[in-house]
Amino acid sequence: xxxxxxxxxLAADLDDAGDDAAIVDGLVVTTDMLHxxxxxxxxxxxxxxxxxxxxxxLSDVAAMGARATAAVAVYAAPEFDREELRAFxxxxxxxxxxxDAAYVGGDLDGHDEFTVATTALGExxxxxxRSGAESGDAVCVTGTLGRSAAALELFDAGEHERANDLFxxxxxxxxxxxxxxxxxxxxxxxxxxxxSLHQLAEASACGFEIEGDAVPIDDAVxxxxxxxxxxxxxxxxxxxxxxxxxxxxxxxxxxxxxxxxTPLTRVGTVVDSGVEIDGEPLxxxxxxxxxx
Amino acid sequence: xxxxxxxxxLAADLDDAGDDAAIVDGLVVTTDMLHxxxxxxxxxxxxxxxxxxxxxxLSDVAAMGARATAAVAVYAAPEFDREELRAFxxxxxxxxxxxDAAYVGGDLDGHDEFTVATTALGExxxxxxRSGAESGDAVCVTGTLGRSAAALELFDAGEHERANDLFxxxxxxxxxxxxxxxxxxxxxxxxxxxxSLHQLAEASACGFEIEGDAVPIDDAVxxxxxxxxxxxxxxxxxxxxxxxxxxxxxxxxxxxxxxxxTPLTRVGTVVDSGVEIDGEPLxxxxxxxxxx
Numbered sequence: 001x002x003x004x005x006x007x008x009x010l011a012a013d014l015d016d017a018g019d020d021a022a023i024v025d026g027l028v029v030t031t032d033m034l035h036x037x038x039x040x041x042x043x044x045x046x047x048x049x050x051x052x053x054x055x056x057x058l059s060d061v062a063a064m065g066a067r068a069t070a071a072v073a074v075y076a077a078p079e080f081d082r083e084e085l086r087a088f089x090x091x092x093x094x095x096x097x098x099x100d101a102a103y104v105g106g107d108l109d110g111h112d113e114f115t116v117a118t119t120a121l122g123e124x125x126x127x128x129x130r131s132g133a134e135s136g137d138a139v140c141v142t143g144t145l146g147r148s149a150a151a152l153e154l155f156d157a158g159e160h161e162r163a164n165d166l167f168x169x170x171x172x173x174x175x176x177x178x179x180x181x182x183x184x185x186x187x188x189x190x191x192x193x194x195x196s197l198h199q200l201a202e203a204s205a206c207g208f209e210i211e212g213d214a215v216p217i218d219d220a221v222x223x224x225x226x227x228x229x230x231x232x233x234x235x236x237x238x239x240x241x242x243x244x245x246x247x248x249x250x251x252x253x254x255x256x257x258x259x260x261x262t263p264l265t266r267v268g269t270v271v272d273s274g275v276e277i278d279g280e281p282l283x284x285x286x287x288x289x290x291x292x
Numbered sequence: 293x294x295x296x297x298x299x300x301x302l303a304a305d306l307d308d309a310g311d312d313a314a315i316v317d318g319l320v321v322t323t324d325m326l327h328x329x330x331x332x333x334x335x336x337x338x339x340x341x342x343x344x345x346x347x348x349x350l351s352d353v354a355a356m357g358a359r360a361t362a363a364v365a366v367y368a369a370p371e372f373d374r375e376e377l378r379a380f381x382x383x384x385x386x387x388x389x390x391x392d393a394a395y396v397g398g399d400l401d402g403h404d405e406f407t408v409a410t411t412a413l414g415e416x417x418x419x420x421x422r423s424g425a426e427s428g429d430a431v432c433v434t435g436t437l438g439r440s441a442a443a444l445e446l447f448d449a450g451e452h453e454r455a456n457d458l459f460x461x462x463x464x465x466x467x468x469x470x471x472x473x474x475x476x477x478x479x480x481x482x483x484x485x486x487x488s489l490h491q492l493a494e495a496s497a498c499g500f501e502i503e504g505d506a507v508p509i510d511d512a513v514x515x516x517x518x519x520x521x522x523x524x525x526x527x528x529x530x531x532x533x534x535x536x537x538x539x540x541x542x543x544x545x546x547x548x549x550x551x552x553x554t555p556l557t558r559v560g561t562v563v564d565s566g567v568e569i570d571g572e573p574l575x576x577x578x579x580x581x582x583x584x
Contacts, residue, residue, distance in 0.1 A: 003400050006372035010381060010397060022396035024362045024413075027319075033366040033401040033409055070316045074325040074409055080298035089302060104314035105302060108295050109325040117325055117366055117409030121316075 020063040020187055021122070028122035030060035036114035041152060043160035044167065046084040049116065050091030051168045056190065057120035058099055058171035059242040063188040065180030066124035068101035068173045073118045076111035091168075092118075099173035122173075126180065130203035133185040133247035137270040139200075139208055140253070141216065142175045142244045142262040145193055149234035150220035157224075166220055172244045175262040179246050182256040186246040192239030192286030193267075197275050200245065210268035210277040236277075239286045312355040312479055313414070320414035322352035328406035333444060335452035336459065338376040341408060342383030343460045348482065349412035350391055350463035351534040355480040357472030358416035360393040360465045365410045368403035380408075383460075391465040414465075418472065422495035425477035425539035429562040431492075431500055432545070433508065434467045434536045434554040437485055441526035442512035449516075458512055464536045467554040471538050474548040478538040484531030484578030485559075489567050492537065502560035502569040528569075531578045 001009070021030035034040065034053045044052075054071045061068045073092055075085065089103070096103040101120070133139070147166045154163035172188070179186065185204050189196045193215065197208045217235035225231040247270055248256045257264045268277075275282045293301070313322035326332065326345045336344075346363045353360045365384055367377065381395070388395040393412070425431070439458045446455035464480070471478065477496050481488045485507065489500045509527035517523040539562055540548045549556045560569075567574045 001372045001374055001377075003372065003402065006374075006377055006400050009374065010377065010400075022362075022364060022398075024394055024396055027362070027413070029362060029364055029396065029411070029413065031364045031366050031398045031409065031411055033368050033399065033403070033407070035401075035403060038402070070314075070319070070321060072314060072321055072323045072411065074323050076325055080293045080295065082293055082298075082301065085293075085298055085302065102316055104316055104321065106314075106323050107325065108298050108302075109327075110295065110330070111325070111327060111407070113404075115325075115403070115407070117323065119321070119323055119364065119411040121319070121321065121413075 020060040023127055026123055026125050028061050028064050028066040028124060029119065030057050031117065031119040032057050033115065033117045041155040043155045043163060045164055046087040047091040048164045048167050050088035051095040053116040053118045054092040054103065055095045055169055055171045056242060057118040058095065058101065058173060059188045059190065061120050061122035062171050062173040062176035063186055063244060064122065064124055065128035065176045065183060065186060066122035067177060068099045068120060068122045070102045070104050071096055071118060071120040072104055072106040073116055074107045074109055076109040076115040078112055080108060095171065099171050128180055128183045128186040130185050130187050130200055133200055133204035133206045133270045135206060135270050135272050136250055137184055137247040138250050138253045138266045139247050139268050139270055140264050140266050141189065141193065142172050142264055144216045144218035145189065145241050145243060146218045146221035146235040146238065148240035149238035150218060150224045153224040169242050171242060172262060175244055175260050178259045178261060179256055182248045182252045184247045184249065186244055189241050189243045189245050190239055192237045193245060194237045194282050195239065195284055195286035196245045197282065198284040201275050207271040207273040208268055208275045209271050210282060212278045214265065214267045216265045237286045312352040315419055318415055318417050320353050320356050320358040320416060321411065322349050323411040324349050325407065325409045333447040335447045335455060337456055338379040339383035340456045340459050342380035343387040345408040345410045346384040346395065347387045347461055347463045348534060349410040350387065350393065350465060351480045351482065353412050353414035354463050354465040354468035355478055355536060356414065356416055357420035357468045357475060357478060358414035359469060360391045360412060360414045362394045362396050363388050363410060363412040364396055364398040365408055366399045366401055368401040368407040370404055372400060387463065391463050420472055420475045420478040422477050422479050422492055425492055425496035425498045425562045427498060427562050427564050428542055429476055429539040430542050430545045430558045431539050431560050431562055432556050432558050433481065433485065434464050434556055436508045436510035437481065437533050437535060438510045438513035438527040438530065440532035441530035442510060442516045445516040461534050463534060464554060467536055467552050470551045470553060471548055474540045474544045476539045476541065478536055481533050481535045481537050482531055484529045485537060486529045486574050487531065487576060487578035488537045489574065490576040493567050499563040499566040500560055501563050502574060504570045506557065506559045508557045529578045
């Protein structure tokens with residue numbers, strides 16, 4: 001089984017396992033693991049690693065429309081260097097501060113590959129599911145897409161400082177809270193916009209019609225991409241951007257845009273079936289964690 | 293830095309990081325990572341791995357005297373086999389059931405070594421610290437010690453079924469709850485009784501006088517140990533048993549024993565300084581996770 005099949009099987013087995021996070025009595029809990037080889041390119045600082053790893057779990061809290069409360073991490077590495085550890089904890093603490101959550105520590109573990117397991121907690125009485133999108137709703141994304149794809153190119157090119165900046169994203173907790181009042185369905189874009197749309201389409205039994213020109217692609221992508229095809233791939237499919245993908249009834253869109261503290265861009269419309277961009281099928285392709 | 297030095301440094305840096313677990317507004321959260329090479333000997337079933345990994349985190353909740361509410365896990369492996377995954381989830385679910393908590397899923401992750409990251413949650417308004425032991429208190433342990441040490445010998449000997457049985461421990465959540473009313477200090481014995489006593493001694497600024505014959509060593513240890521020295525090592529120092537080590541005022545010991553749903557054995561007395569067994573120094577030696 002690949003990771004997606006396995007996750008589908010487990011979701012069917014476990015009642016309380018939620019969409020991006022599990023919910024128990026209003027308590028949101030979500031956990032992730034990241035590895036040096038697959039998730040932290042050469043040049044990633046430990047500060048960025050701490051920020052990004054904890055941020056990825058906080059993004060899952062955001063995707064439920066929940067308030068973030070706390071996070072913990074296990075830091076596993078072949079050795080424990082004082083400055084590296086302190087930098088990691090500073091990054092983890094700072095990303096928690098950015099969303100009004102508390103970083104409350106975790107554990108250390110000897111392991112041959114630098115590996116981080118993070119857990120974030122949140123609270124909500126009214127989680128936003130993936131399953132509520134209805135035909136005619138607007139589909140929107142927060143922020144810009146392609147930052148992580150661009151960061152990887154910059155890591156490769158040795159431009160580590162800019163790459164690290166792009167790699168540290170602000171988890172969209174405040175946006176998720178602001179959108180919770182209007183959203184019919186929501187998830188984060190960690191697997192890429194294209195795959196997120198397919199997942200929302202499956203959960204909501206709907207389709208999407210996306211306008212290619214409307215997709216907000218980060219300026220950094222323009223700098224590093226060679227042509228339009230690469231630019232589009234980086235913006236639509238690469239993923240790892242941790243923006244929110246959200247559907248909102250058309251007549252509430254203006255209010256949602258106004259309430260949302262992060263730029264919210266309409267990229268298309270919910271339709272009955274099919275996931276298309278500019279009238280052509282949008283392939284269900286993106287980043288599957290662990291496949292690469 | 294070794295793991296203990298690093299943990300000490302981090303504890304000094306982070307206000308909310310607790311003893312066995314962190315506490316935020318009465319919510320207990322604790323996280324761990326286990327690996328095939330260091331934690332799951334050849335012959336460990338995935339059912340046992342799920343039970344034991346989640347159980348280790350639940351034991352940290354127990355050590356705070358807290359109620360356990362929920363647990364999640366990240367299952368990282370080179371491949372996802374349907375039966376192995378189902379067995380893991382069954383073990384994780386069953387150990388949660390055993391302590392009235394809910395297993396609410398987690399995530400999957402591709403990784404070259406089978407690795408599990410677990411997080412357990414609990415609740416308490418009145419956590420038991422490591423720092424409250426006072427001279428004259430009785431020091432006690434729940435259950436028996438040496439089960440995991442004996443299990444390792446049985447794994448080596450190919451007696452996998454019995455080894456798996458010994459490897460699946462019941463997290464002492466109910467005992468921790470029952471002892472919370474009387475305990476002055478508490479932790480779990482995951483690093484071994486000897487090291488746990490040294491950690492309690494440091495946190496409480498006290499010492500211990502242990503009676504060797506009083507230490508409740510598991511029957512399985514008698515079967516696999518070659519001589520008294522080995523038996524003692526397996527019972528006192530090996531660790532990974534996840535029993536509770538607790539101090540209780542002498543005049544409340546009988547009531548605590550009665551209330552505790554698990555056998556509670558007095559192994560000695562809190563003294564002003566020094567950690568001794570039968571009048572001889574008890575070395576601060578045991579299992580440091582990641583050192584081996």
